[in-house]
Amino acid sequence: MLLRRAHNLVCYWRDGAFVIQNYLGGSEVSLAPMAADLLAAFTDWTTVDEAVTMFPDHDPDSCRAALAELHAYGFLVSEDERERDDRLAEHWETWSPEAGALHFSSKDAPYTESPEVNEDFRAGKRPALFKNYPAADRILLPRAPLDVDAGFVRTLYARRTHRAFSRAELPLPVLSGLLAMVFGPSEFLDGHDFGALMKRTSAAGGSRHELEAYVAVSAVEGVTPGLYHYNVLEHSLELLDPAFTRERATHLSFDQEAVAEAPVTVFLTAVVERMSSKYRAPRAYRVMLMNAGHLAQTFALTATALGLGPFQTAAFRDSELEDALGVDGIAETALYVLAAGIPAADGRDGEPTAGLDAFRRAALYPGDHA
Ligand SMILES: Cc1cc2nc3c(=O)[nH]c(=O)nc-3n(C[C@H](O)[C@H](O)[C@H](O)COP(=O)(O)O)c2cc1C
Structure with a gap:
């Protein structure tokens, strides 16, 4: 042989x-x-x-x-x-071994709790939350709020991660608007040798826009549940798998409640060649991850502005998800899982605000002993 x-x-x-x-x-x-x-x-x-x-x-x-x-x-x-x-x-020729090794060796990682980490933190082995320069000269900044668009400020501070959602169906125009504002084109620029390039409401390195959105619909008015691909140019949902269920989405996200309850989950993938054809050094892999972060933040803010609660997770079963999406995990690979829904109104959705006691359990500045 x-x-x-x-x-x-x-x-x-x-x-x-x-x-x-x-x-x-x-x-x-x-x-x-x-x-x-x-x-x-x-x-x-x-x-x-x-x-x-x-x-x-x-x-x-x-x-x-x-x-x-x-x-x-x-x-x-x-x-x-x-x-x-x-x-x-x-x-991944020009991105390997550096980026290839990082990406592929960190795929299909288990999603586990680490009790020893909590133990370490309880025992005081915790990094400081903030950095300061006690000996440096200081300028105390004005605290007066700026005169910026009130709606934007409201959205910015209203954004938080939601994990419990109403069972009500999402109105289709809300989903449609969310997808258009986050993943749709805002403009096309003339990229000279690179031709027409899409712009989105999020910045993207080189305007390559290598990220694709797959939409798992569980409860949206007038939309048959299933797995869809968001066709960016056409602004349409292309049905890929009508048998794709809420339970499957939940399993793929390590059984997280947020995905189990969300009417819509979005799986972000990267079409690697779109990026690597222009940016051939492994550092471009970092840019690809930054791009995913930008899109996710825009998703979260847009969802918030639409009255929805956003969720995001990096905990997903890479290979199983890629199989479900019908992508090979190499030329196109899963990067991020987002979800959104109408926040549950029954008090299940929320985290406790830190009180004095929580601050006493934290190390604020280097050298603080909690
Ligand atoms: C990349 C990334 C991955 C995350 N993964 C999870 C996750 O797996 N499960 C979860 O419940 N929250 C997850 N979160 C949400 C964070 O826990 C949350 O953003 C953080 O607690 C701060 O709360 P906030 O988003 O409400 O400000 C993730 C957030 C980011 C940005």
Whole structure:
């Protein structure tokens, strides 16, 4: 059987141990550094027998055993196993290994509580919430409120994350307006070599607008529940899966109540090539995440202005979500989950405001002992 070294590998030392990671396949194993020499023999398609002859000083049987192990870990791939490895190498070529390793190795992470973290905080191991320069000269700033648009200020301070929603159906014009104001074009600019480029109400690096919105409708007047793609240019919802349920959306978001109750959940993905075709250095990956943050904030503020409660989460089952959306997770990958609905009026939706006691349990400035 012909084997080749997987494209998507990184090697490093951790606590003195040599580690090889396939950031697509998810394997991360500490091995003898000799493993790197063995892998180096597989730049081109090679058989195990050919490779063994390249290591005359080593026992052929132990070489074979080591190669079988490297294959089992996914560090070597056969012709049958190459498809996703090749696809990732192609679509993330100029962003890898730096951004590719970060993105793919942090996919499908479990969503768990860490009691030891709470324990550490209770024990006083907490970073200061604020930074200050006690010895620096200071200018005390005027506290008089500025004369800005009152509606905007109201929206800004009214925005908060909501996690409990009314079961009432959302009026379609509200959803339609939300999608248009957040994801629809506000204008098109002439990008010269790059042609016409969309602008949105959110800034986006290079105006590449690589982010797509998939809308899971659970309770919107006149809209059959299901999974839709928001067609930006047409301002339409394209039905992808009428069998997609509220329960599925909830499962994909690690059973979070907010998604279980929201009439609408929006899954944001990135079409990577739209960004990487122009910005070829891995730093552009950071810009892509910033862009997602901008869109999410605009979503939250717009939802608030429309009388809705916004929600957002980074806790989702990446691969299952990508399967549900019908995207491959490589050329197009899931980034963020947003939701909105009419806030529940029964008192379930809200968090306690910090009282004096909570401040006493916090470290405000560096050096404070709570
Ligand atoms: C990137 C991101 C991820 C978040 N993930 C979750 C989440 O998984 N579950 C949740 O209940 N809230 C989540 N939140 C909401 C935060 O907990 C919330 O913004 C924070 O407590 C401050 O409250 P506020 O949004 O009401 O100001 C997330 C917020 C952001 C920006």
